[in-house]
Amino acid sequence: MDFADLGVMIIAGGRSSRMGADKRFLELGGRSLLERQLAKTAALSFRERYLCGGAADGRLVKLSQCYQLELLADEQEAAGPLEGLRAGLARLQADYALAVSADMPLFSYELVRPLLAAAAGELAVIPVTGGRRQPLAGLYHRDILPCVEAALTRGEHKLGQVIEAVPHKFVELPANDGFFNVNTPADFRLVQGRQANLERPVPLVTISAPQSNTGKTTFIEQLIPRLRAAGLQVGVVKGDCHGYTVDEEGKDSWRFKEAGAAGVAVVSPEGYFIQQKTTRRKELVQVAAMLENVDLVLIESRSHGTAPKISLWRGLGEVLVDEETVALFSSGEPEALPIRQYDLDDLDGAARLVMFLCGRQA
Numbered sequence: 238m239d240f241a242d243l244g245v246m247i248i249a250g251g252r253s254s255r256m257g258a259d260k261r262f263l264e265l266g267g268r269s270l271l272e273r274q275l276a277k278t279a280a281l282s283f284r285e286r287y288l289c290g291g292a293a294d295g296r297l298v299k300l301s302q303c304y305q306l307e308l309l310a311d312e313q314e315a316a317g318p319l320e321g322l323r324a325g326l327a328r329l330q331a332d333y334a335l336a337v338s339a340d341m342p343l344f345s346y347e348l349v350r351p352l353l354a355a356a357a358g359e360l361a362v363i364p365v366t367g368g369r370r371q372p373l374a375g376l377y378h379r380d381i382l383p384c385v386e387a388a389l390t391r392g393e394h395k396l397g398q399v400i401e402a403v404p405h406k407f408v409e410l411p412a413n414d415g416f417f418n419v420n421t422p423a424d425f426r427l428v429q430g431r432q433a434n435l436e437r438p439v440p441l442v443t444i445s446a447p448q449s450n451t452g453k454t455t456f457i458e459q460l461i462p463r464l465r466a467a468g469l470q471v472g473v474v475k476g477d478c479h480g481y482t483v484d485e486e487g488k489d490s491w492r493f494k495e496a497g498a499a500g501v502a503v504v505s506p507e508g509y510f511i512q513q514k515t516t517r518r519k520e521l522v523q524v525a526a527m528l529e530n531v532d533l534v535l536i537e538s539r540s541h542g543t544a545p546k547i548s549l550w551r552g553l554g555e556v557l558v559d560e561e562t563v564a565l566f567s568s569g570e571p572e573a574l575p576i577r578q579y580d581l582d583d584l585d586g587a588a589r590l591v592m593f594l595c596g597r598q599a
Contacts, residue, residue: 238353240346244334245283246325247274248318248373249297250290250311255421261339262296263425266432270419271339275304281346284331290321317394318373319385326382338373340419342428348415352376352408360384361405367412372396374416414593422575423563430545430563430594439472440533440595441525443542445562447554453537456549456566456587460535463588469597472531474521476538533595545594551581564590 249271253260261271268276278286286306291297293310301308309324322336333356335349352362353376362376373396381403388399419425434440446453454475461471494501500513522543525534536542544561551568558565564577566587571578579586592598 238333238356240353241282241284242331242333243283243353243376244285244287244325244329244331245278245281246287246289246322246329246334246336247271247278247306247339248289248321248325248336249339250318250321252315252317256419256425257422260419260425261291263419265342265425265428266435270342272300272304273342274337274339274344275300275306277344277346278306278337279304283335285329285334287325287328287334289325290318313389316389317396319389319394319396319399322377322396323382323385323389326377326379326385329379331379333376333378335376336373338418341374341416342419343417343431344374344415348410348413349374349376351410355406355408358404359406360403361400363400363405363407364410364416365407366410366416369416370397370407371416372400375400412598414596414598423577426563426576427545427593430561431596433544434595439525439528439531441522441536441543442533442591442594443536443538443544443546443561444549445539445542445546445557446549446551447539447557449539451549451551451553452581453549456581456584457535457537459584460587460591463584464533464591467588467592467597469532469592469595470530472525472528472534474525474528474534474536474538476521476536476541532597533591535591547587547590549581563594 249261262269265273287309288297288301288306289309290311293308297308307328309328311320311324313320325334325336337344349364352364355362356376360378360381364371364374384399384403419428444453444457457473464471494512500511502511503509521536521538521541525536528534545563546561548557548562548565550556550565556565556572558574558576562576564579565572565574566579566581566583568581
């Protein structure tokens with residue numbers, strides 16, 4: 238069995254209650270989350286294609302026509318993804334169809350190819366990643382439809398209960414960010430940060446804080462070994478508002494600088510450095526682009542960094558969070574903020590977060 242033998246159902250009828258806005262139409266990389274999923278679907282030769290869920294408003298009609306899916310609106314309101322699944326199964330002619338949520342912007346159909354080999358005799362084949370079941374990236378037989386309809390008639394809307402009541406199989410897959418769901422503003426900030434890095438030659442992550450003595454340098458110093466243990470070569474760019482000096486008095490490069498050289502470079506078998514005078518402060522992102530043989534660059538800066546930003550807070554000054562901030566590591570109680578929050582000492586969590594933002598699997 239291959240994708241050409243299957244139907245596909247894009248489940249797009251959620252209420253987005255935790256997001257506070259219709260997440261289907263949140264834009265990421267120039268396309269809405271829903272359109273990104275439809276574009277991936279259109280690139281494969283599925284036997285049947287359905288866009289399931291919600292009311293048939295103009296935007297859904299336009300997208301379904303553009304990407305050649307049949308639009309199936311909900312018949313039962315506030316029934317969640319189970320109603321979208323019912324609508325797709327009721328139209329399905331193939332034996333099986335993949336049901337895929339519209340809110341997984343990192344999803345790839347290749348991730349679920351192993352489900353196809355496990356389908357014989359099962360009404361549901363569900364991937365499991367990192368200990369979590371993923372029913373909205375699952376494979377369903379059309380004969381599960383009566384069970385779905387019965388659950389909806391009883392007022393039961395949990396897809397997991399339907400799966401447990403029929404012949405099914407769980408397929409363990411390697412942990413993968415492709416199953417990451419965007420359910421909250423904090424989730425969306427994370428994928429925005431990751432998207433920013435996908436558009437760069439080398440990923441960048443800024444470590445910021447509202448005041449000096451918050452521990453940015455120590456935080457980065459402890460983070461680097463964890464990232465290196467994961468196989469990453471890490472570069473660091475530090476912003477300093479006080480000025481600096483690289484060389485010791487009496488060294489040749491110091492003498493050149495004292496003689497009035499605007500720039501000095503020293504090259505050795507182990508590496509090189511360049512000290513360059515500028516009339517205006519150089520952008521840290523520009524300096525980061527000069528680093529060679531690194532997989533990512535950490536930028537230490539209070540106010541000159543770039544997205545995605547991780548903010549640190551140790552009780553000094555106001556918590557520093559702007560539109561580019563994706564997470565807060567603090568020594569206090571969690572704040573009411575639309576971002577992920579961690580304990581300041583959770584360096585393992587910081588390493589996993591940075592790897593996610595850089596598109597690397599932890």
